[in-house]
Amino acid sequence: xxxxxxxxxxxxxxxxxxxxxxxxxxxxxxxxxxxxxxxxxxxxxxxxxxxxxxxxxxxxxxxxxxxxxxxxxxxxxxxxxxxxxxxxxxxxxxxxxxxxxxxxxxxxxxxxxxxxxxxxxxxxxxxxxxxxxxxxxxxxxxxxxxxxxxxxxxxxxxxxxxxxxxxxxxxxxxxxxxxxxxxxxxxxxxxxxxxxxxxxxxxxxxxxxxxxxxxxxxxxxxxxxxxxxxxxxxxxxxxxxxxxxxxxxxxxxxxxxxxxxxxxxxxxxxxxxxxxxxxxxxxxxxxxxxxxxxxxxxxxxxxxxxxx
Numbered sequence: 001x002x003x004x005x006x007x008x009x010x011x012x013x014x015x016x017x018x019x020x021x022x023x024x025x026x027x028x029x030x031x032x033x034x035x036x037x038x039x040x041x042x043x044x045x046x047x048x049x050x051x052x053x054x055x056x057x058x059x060x061x062x063x064x065x066x067x068x069x070x071x072x073x074x075x076x077x078x079x080x081x082x083x084x085x086x087x088x089x090x091x092x093x094x095x096x097x098x099x100x101x102x103x104x105x106x107x108x109x110x111x112x113x114x115x116x117x118x119x120x121x122x123x124x125x126x127x128x129x130x131x132x133x134x135x136x137x138x139x140x141x142x143x144x145x146x147x148x149x150x151x152x153x154x155x156x157x158x159x160x161x162x163x164x165x166x167x168x169x170x171x172x173x174x175x176x177x178x179x180x181x182x183x184x185x186x187x188x189x190x191x192x193x194x195x196x197x198x199x200x201x202x203x204x205x206x207x208x209x210x211x212x213x214x215x216x217x218x219x220x221x222x223x224x225x226x227x228x229x230x231x232x233x234x235x236x237x238x239x240x241x242x243x244x245x246x247x248x249x250x251x252x253x254x255x256x257x258x259x260x261x262x263x264x265x266x267x268x269x270x271x272x273x274x275x276x277x278x279x280x281x282x283x284x285x286x287x288x289x290x291x292x293x294x295x296x297x298x299x300x301x302x303x304x305x306x307x308x
Contacts, residue, residue, distance in 0.1 A: 017155050020116035023293075024124070047071055080127040081144045083184055084115045087194035088161055089135040089171035095226050095289075103162060105290040107224040111193035112158045113293070114222065118191065123151055130184075131157060134176035141180075144188065173198040177208040189218045195230075196223055196273060206276050213280055220283040223273070227288040231266060233259045 049058055049069035057071040092108040103109040115131070122129050123146070130144035131154050140157055142150070173194060184190065190212055198205060212219050225231055237256055270286070277284035 016113070016116050016159055017120075017152075020113065020120045023113075023117050024120040080122065080125070081130075081186055081188040082118070082122055082127060083130040083132065083144060083180070083188050083190050084118065085132045085134070085177075085180055085190065085192045085194075086111050086115060086158075086161065087135070087171060087173065087192075088133050088139060089197075091171065091195055091197050092224070095229060101290075104293060107195055107226065107289050108161055110224055110287065110289045110293070111222070112161055114193065115158055115191075116155060119151060119154060129154065130188075132176070132180050132183075133157070133161065134172070134180075136170045136172055138176055138179055141183065143183075144186075171198055174204050174208045178211050181208075181211040181214060184217065185215065187216050189220065192219070192221045193224055194221070195225055196221075202272060202276070205273075206280075209276060209280055209282060213282070218283075219280075220285065221277055222285045222287050223270070224287045224289055226290070228290075231263070231270075233262050 047070065049055075049071050053071065059070050062068075062070050086108075088108065092111065093106060095106060097103070097106055097109075104113040119129050126146055128144035128146040129151070131140065131142045132138070133140040142154060142157070171194075173196065177192075180190075196205075209219070209221075229235070235256075239252065274284045274286075276282075
């Protein structure tokens with residue numbers, strides 16, 4: 001079931017887990033049509049013993065029944081460790097939604113639902129998930145775990161991000177990407193949701209992204225943007241007052257007078273960001289909030305297949 005078909009079924013974000021699970025179940029049911037193979041929602045309790053491995057966890061009772069050697073795979077031996085990073089600065093709470101819009105059509109809403117969907121997929125495979133939230137400070141950190149209690153704790157935190165929109169919270173992406181990198185020691189998939197509106201030089205941002213790769217982590221950046229206003233700067237011809245949601249700085253201007261120059265500079269910034277990611281083997285995923293949500297699932301599965 002596509003997410004557009006669920007708008008009448010679920011309103012608001014109080015059913016975040018239900019919505020995420022429906023998106024995942026609808027997608028898994030169509031996996032036989034997908035080019036991504038190897039995805040399994042089942043948990044394998046045993047794996048075939050390979051010569052040279054430790055014999056400590058061989059299941060001898062199963063050997064007596066099957067005449068084949070298997071080792072026990074314990075619940076804590078996860079297939080993947082994943083750490084989700086969500087930018088919760090004020091700019092992420094744009095655009096302000098109308099009453100007939102869904103919560104996931106804002107940047108923070110998209111990031112929250114996407115995180116919940118990834119968590120649901122990972123939970124089905126008994127993978128461990130952690131979460132970091134930052135704005136002008138490191139708001140929240142939870143290490144990677146796979147328990148049901150941990151899963152619900154993270155869902156509750158994600159819902160809080162929607163319940164408590166940030167007022168005048170700046171972004172310090174560079175500082176907190178470095179701090180997250182210091183906390184994650186075991187090889188993991190790191191998934192970032194941010195609009196990447198960061199003051200400072202590009203070299204510093206490059207260093208922060210490189211730091212995330214230092215332990216051979218697989219890094220995915222979901223660059224969430226409202227294309228209509230933030231990228232294309234599509235406003236009418238009337239004079240407007242633009243207010244920076246983070247610094248509260250006010251600028252009065254006619255949008256049409258600066259549109260071409262604004263668009264040129266932003267396109268150059270996004271292109272450079274994409275190149276930086278490519279140079280560092282970071283998967284760069286530009287996301288136009290309000291567009292088709294389903295693509296995040298195929299993107300995730302592609303990354304899952306590449307992680308090894």
